[in-house]
Amino acid sequence: MTSAETAERTDAFLAPIGGEWWRTAVIYQIYPRSFADASGDGIGDLPGITSHLDDLAALGIDAIWLSPFQRSPQKDAGYDVSDYCDVDPLFGTLADFDTMLAAAHDRGIRVIVDLVPNHSSAQHEWFQQALAAAPSSPERARYMFRDGKGEHGELPPNNWDSVFGGPAWTRVVEADGTPGQWYLHLFDSSQPDFDWSNEEVREEFRRILRFWLDRGVDGFRVDVAHGLVKAEGLPDYIPDPEAGSMGGEEENVPYWGQEGVHEVYRDWRTIMHEYEGDRALAAEAWLPTADRTAQWVRSDEMHQAFNFPYLQTEWNAGELREVIAESLRAFGGVGAPATWVLSNHDVVRHASRLALTAENPQGHGIGPDSPGKPIADVGLRRARAATALMLALPGSAYLYQGEELGLPEVIDIPGDARQDPTWFRTNGERYGRDGCRVPIPWKTDAPAYGFSPSGASWLPQPAEWAELARDAQVGVAGSTLELYRLLLAERRSRDLGAGTLEWIHGFGTDAVAFRNGNVQVIANTGSTAIPLPKGIVIASSGPVDGGELPVDTTVWLAID
Secondary structure (H helix, E strand, C coil): CCCCCEEEEEEEEECCCCCCHHHCCEEEEECHHHCCCCCCCCCCCHHHHHHCHHHHHHHCCCEEEECCCEECCCCCCCCCCCEEEEECCCCCCHHHHHHHHHHHHHCCCEEEEEECCCECCCCCHHHHHHHHCCCCCCCHHHECEECCECCCCCECCCCCECCCCCECEEEEECCCCCEEEEEECCCCCCCCEECCCCHHHHHHHHHHHHHHHHHCCCEEEECCCCCCCCCCCCCCCCCCCCCCCCCCCCCCCCCCCCCCHHHHHHHHHHHHCCCCCCCEEEECCCCCCHHHHHHHHCCCCCCEECCHHHHCCCCCHHHHHHHHHHHHHHHHHCCCCCEEECCCCCCCCHHHHCCCCCCCCCCCCCCCCCCCCCCHHHHHHHHHHHHHHHCCCCCEEEEECCHHHCCCCCCCCCHHHCCCHHHHHCCCCCCCCHHHCCCCCCCCCCHHHHCCCCCCCCCCCCCCHHHHCHHHCCCCCCCHHHHHHHHHHHHHHCCHHHCEEEEEECCCCCEEEEEECCEEEEEECCCCCEECCCCEEEEECCCCCCCEECCCEEEEEECC
């Protein structure tokens, strides 16, 4: 330690006890339709995933999470499920899934599958039965059907808007041809919400959990885990128009974060305990504070919850120090690991998001006419530095496919090629999430950059994918891929996920500096270089020659 440095250790920053794999794992998110296409139809599939498991093993991850591959009409890229216990033919078969699962396990890679309990597809057998049944019938009681307001029920039951834009209610036509009840869909009209006060719904999802657990999956990522239960009486609510679409900045939203959801996950936790192997539940819960998020991972509920307050933090040292400290305190206070994340299939990739110069609420996306579009070189530099910072933190971490290649958000997708429901439901006012879902590049000179043997791609790939392809980065010193491989290898060998964070001061207000085990980490978020202490450089997100840490750079130093 130099004379300018001081250290601060707080018991709240101690990693929670326990050796379960999910406490320290680095988990790689696969968006199946955009990962690898073995069939040549332009849509990624399960055999495509299997064919690249060696590449993932070489990257050094501990587990994969697969976004939905279950049977679906694909109105929302698989998040509209019509059969929870089958594979959609777009992605293969149950046999293909079993082959992929076994191959992953053979390589020491665990497999987490997506579960979508807030809503089903409108083509789900249950919803079709509900449409054919009468009001107040058992079939309709599985979903959120309500009578409308107004003299003839012509007005929706309340004023809620869909996450994707437009009203959250759609009126049905009854069997006799007359206008009838309304059903709730917090997302697209093709995604009706289940009524989780109905025991039949709860029992059905117990069956679904056991179906996949019996096949050998290692856990579930639970979509919209802060939804499911709605406030009694369904009161009117108008969200802040500048807030993210999933409600992460707001308190007391009547359809997010209701107390009743915790009863559901306590029930699911008992099911997970029926199986060997530390099966895990991970919550997608967009909530305004770390303390609120930590409620989802109390000892009798879920195991992990994505740290969205961390994901939404700007590249600012003060804000980062605060959210890291709050996260470790809040999650550690309930005996759970902090679960760090920077990118996923619903947000602007952090190689672009960290260089935006205008507000961009979650879910809005970036397109040709967006204000404050990112500066590419700044974004990549900050993304590498942010990842190096994240992977040094105690707890678990999630990576999103392609970030290890430094992929930015794809901005120039033509309107007629876009597929996100947000684009259509807002009449093009919001670009949505297509930009982070473009199929990833594997080979510089291959059709579709190696994504598909036919050259087909369900979303157009930009020309810049050629220089970012995996084969252009393997073994290349300083490439983003090799940086990730180094960080993951050092994280594992030094057991940083199970470590203890100890703040270090003395590098100025623009630095995030701490110790974790035998590693000293310094990130420079400012506008001028920071003098580096003496030490052996283990890894750095950019060059650190000359005894200084450049701006937008993170370094790991060995401690004697």
